[in-house]
Amino acid sequence: MGSRQITEKSLAMLRSLPRISLANLRDNPGSRKNNKRGRGQYGGDKHGAGNKGSNQRQNYMRLGYETGNNPFYLRMPHESYYKGHHHRREYPPISLLQLQKLIDTDRVDIDKPIDIASIVKSGLYHFFPDQKHFGVNLTDEGADIFAAKINIEVQWASEQVIAAIEKNGGVITTAYYDPHSLLLLKNPKKFFETGQAIPRRMIPPPDAIEYYTSAEMRGYLADPEKISEDRLRLAQKYGYELPVLENDSNYSMLCERKDPRQIFYGLEPGWVVNLKDKCILKPKDEELLRFYAS
């Protein structure tokens, strides 16, 4: 039977067969089943609905009702430990292994600072700000194989993750974004097309301020002096030599940090980006400038 190559065989078969036209098309055998008409003994009479009762009369009681006794869905009382669980902030995770995969397959550019917008741009990470997702949680799966020097900004990271990134000569910061800013970062193109001015990023809520001002978690509001002290502490704890960032060729890129009121890298609040005409509208009015700088 000639060659056994799939595509080549079928295309070669077509050369000897009649022309494919609307008249000789067919679906795969067995893919279509004709609907049985319920007539007489063949699916007819009671049409599969049984005898009497709510099954035949289709007047069921409400779902979960157990004919009077306390139903299962009402038997469990409230437990105090999960009070307010639906109000808590969620940080959908992405592991260091996944991040390394994105870097290896060129989905994320490590020559520029990485923030949540770049991770979402790769198309392989999704989060939904309207479902109380407050950003990226970098997990430590793959901390031992991680080998990329990056300047990354996430919303939640643990100590092992911070150590893994700094071991490779990178920089990690944890920053807070309010839900509106996250919606903008999720789809910047859609936001620019609305023609609105870039708003300011809001400060963290009271229960998050402690996290984002702590040097251990590399918070964006923390004291830089304390951060460098903590870098040394982590190097000693996890046993690696702390790379000197100043000697690095990419030092300026690694130092790039966003202002606490800035949402996008390089774009200030108050600006209107016009994608179609390739221009940016910047406010000149003093009142506006004062407002956006506050």
Add this chain to the structure above:
Amino acid sequence: MATVWRSQYAFARFFVGKTVRILNNASDLGARLKPESISIPLSRKYSNYAASPFVSKIQEQYEFEIVKNPPEWGYVERFLPLETVPQIKPKESYPSGWIAPKEEAKNLPYYIARNKNHQIPIYLEIGYRGQRKITKIKRIEGDIWLMNDLIKKYLKNKCNRYVETRVHEMGKFIDVKGDYVNILIDWAHAQGF
């Protein structure tokens, strides 16, 4: 609590001199409203229509400048999404374990094409609440029957058991009964796919 204080301050002016009986909300219950007990801060309060000042100096248009071809456009282009999956530039090492496909593999009689994300298309299908595991090798080109024989022989040697497979020539995939995903991915890497 914040709402309570704000309402107390907002309506403080009206409560001076009034008796306790006039209470606007339940939180004022128990508050003894005497002139001295209420301290009115000096800043303007806008929560009360009667007491708030008139709005003046509304600007319809704010001054702005249009910067054509701005220097920050590079930053803007960074956010615009990629239309198609980029080709991977060769690097010295891939720490995540990604192995690039080899050119020699194209000379083999069978072939496994990479998917659009440049990954090997070998997946695990789990059904019946975890009781059924099928390893699916998709996107097979070339002689699928030969590949099937080779895979069966390889798995027989590796796992010391007979492995059932299902060849779908038209669908260009092979289903292997069991969870042999990592073993088959290593086999595929060894072949160069």
Add this chain to the structure above:
Amino acid sequence: MSSALINAIKRLNISVLPQIRFCSSTANQSSAINVINNEFSVTKKEWKFPPSYTKPREVWIENLDTIEEKKVGLFELHPLVYAAAPRIDIIHKNVTWQKKYRWVSWAHTKTRAEVRGGGKKPWPQKGLGRARHGSIRSPLWRGGGVAHGPRSGKTHFYMLDIYSRLHGLTSTLSAKFAQDDLHVVRDLELPTDESEYLIELIEKRNWGPSVLLVDDTDYAPRNITVATDSLQYVNIMPVYGLNVYSMLKHDTLILTQAAAEKIEERILHHLNSTKVVSKFKLSQV
């Protein structure tokens, strides 16, 4: 039964190896075939998505200027678009989808409530010895309403998933190419605007009676537009109108070089897009 099938397939004279050798050898040598005469051009492509296993296909670029065909160049086609596995079942699904999704069934019957009359109970429940009835227009009665009949304005809209539609296009293009029904033409410039010229051309070149001409833009030169205007079996179409049904309805498919490139570029773009494919939702709210 199965042996008869095997015999039938054996009689098909499948000779794949020579074809592969032809394709692969010309693919290597096409850069060597430089210029035979001034008009001959060979386009060696820079692939954005390089073909991996299946060899690229090569096709002659023909002309429409003269009735005799002249080959003015050699053109490479991407195998994932023009040499994909021809899935007849996917082609069938596409054709049925194209037929059905636009169809609105206007058949309509009246229910027992809509048929005129039948509000009164025809005779008392008991005492007469007759069957009990509540209305003369119930479905049991002659002249009564229809119980589960067709209701006017029934739509049969559904969307076939994006990859089924893409593979339908690639299968049809590959099938047309494999069965020698696909020709690539440099452009659609005709010397005259007479339709007899086209009829003679199609006859001479042994193209099928019906021809579909695909151009990359939706405006075409005047001559071809006038010539095809009176011919009901020769049609021009822009690339965005390309569909499986039209390709199968017309026996021969003629693509301009620009159209062939554009089709390839668009299909490969969709096959490699970063967009997450979700189920088509009619309600965008």
